[in-house]
Amino acid sequence: MSLNQGEARRLIRGLTRGTTIPDGVRFIHVGYESWLSAQHEVLEELPDYNGSETKFVKGHYGMGKTHFLHLVQEEGRNRNWVTAHLECQRDEVEIDRFETLYPKICMKLRFPHSDECPELKDRSDPMVTLIESWVSVVNNSAGVRDQALRRPVDAASRVYKELQKRLLTPKLTSDFKEALIALTMASLKNDIDTKNLLYGWFKGEDRKIQVPEDYLRQPDGLRTADRGK
Template identity: 80%
Template sequence: MKLRFPHSEQFPELEDRSDPMVTLVETWVSVVKNSAGIRAQALRRPVDAASRIYQELQKRLFKPGLPSNFKEALIALAMADLKSDIDTKNLLYGWFKGEDRKIQVPEDYLRQPDGLRNVVSGKSRVLRPIGRGTARSALGALLWLIKQVGCSGLVLCIDEIEELAKLRLQNRRDQALQALREHVDNAGGDDFGGLCLYLAATPEMFENPAYFPRYEALQTRIQQVGKGINWRGPVVDLEKTPLEETEMKGIAKKIVDAYQIAYGEAATEWVTDSVIGSLVLEVLENRERTGKPRLLARKMVEMLHEKRSFEGEGDPNSGQEILVDA
């Protein structure tokens, strides 16, 4: 599953895709506007544009289980976009990204437009931030939104799960482990369909009786069965699964594919099999204690960023040796 954003020629206003969440919600707004017959490049808008948008929002957001605050945030964003209300849009961007603060949006944005009259009440609606009590429903709403813009799902990668061990209160640690257990149980289910979740933790979390083994409901779901390596199991031990040269090249190519999705073909067209092969050999021969896949990923991304930063300045392969030897 890959989170793909529309190309800029389809949605010219989305040329800057540096912020994934802003891109996602803006893409959704563009889809709503197009369905309502409001074109971004049109010189004039229909006089009933607000009514059209609101009717389209009602059709799209009539979904059982979608959190009410999420619906209100989407409605407010679409109406703020229609009115070119940059301040409200920026507040809503922060809300969707999980900023820990309450925001206020004009209550008029959440009401059905009153014909062609521009009635302004001056009242505001408070949207509370996404927190522990609403995080689960917010994740489900996010997956729904991702699919609404034509994406197949979300790949969510979380590193350093061992940080859970630093929580002072035991009940907080248990709550965190329970959340992990729920994600294992819900994998592939209806609640989180389209979610691919990767979690990385140190071996101590699996071996120390005070951590994963302490929470039996989780331990029984992730413990290894048999001596073989199950690549499709809930846990893959990276220490027992070293990658060979061919697999390392595969990782590099997938990074290039992901980079191309984000920045277009021009950003990666210079990356040949020879470039990837040379980089992989350099990494495999490197004597640093850093894990080889991690080192490869870092250097591959650095190389791509370096080329993109100096696009059009000389040979695209000129920065390769500098980065590999860094």
């Protein structure tokens, strides 16, 4: 990542005000080597076991907490992580009320710097882009592309089996799993209305939704194949 003249000026102005900006923070950073090394190690290891970590950064006003967090976020994006940075007061978030936290995370998602993720180029609605990317990965893994139009039952069966494999993890709630299944199956049928309802749900909109039960059932073709075994 290079720094252009305008970005350099913004960084310098931020320093004169005693504030920091996320982009380009590594160009004005010194120190914290051991802390950053520890966080780099965490970012390196988490994908190996599909895990998660919670860390707290404690310090007095002006000691560089936000600066440090921006550095970790920048490193995460360089490693193809999707990140979000929130501040409780500015973003009107109450850390102990998830219903205030989750929608703001969805709004402030930032995608990786790397060109290895071309499917994440659309930044206009990051949560939708992220979910669409996941659905595309599922379909590709199931071998479903334009075949879905010619053999819809076969396509639905293969996609459903792929979803079952990917959603075995106990870390996801049943509602979240069902929403992912319904969205993926709705995408196969190009059901725009259901997809939009589910996008809103994933983004934390405060409303209850209903999706067609058929999207949550095992496809007929798959049930027949299972009975044949």
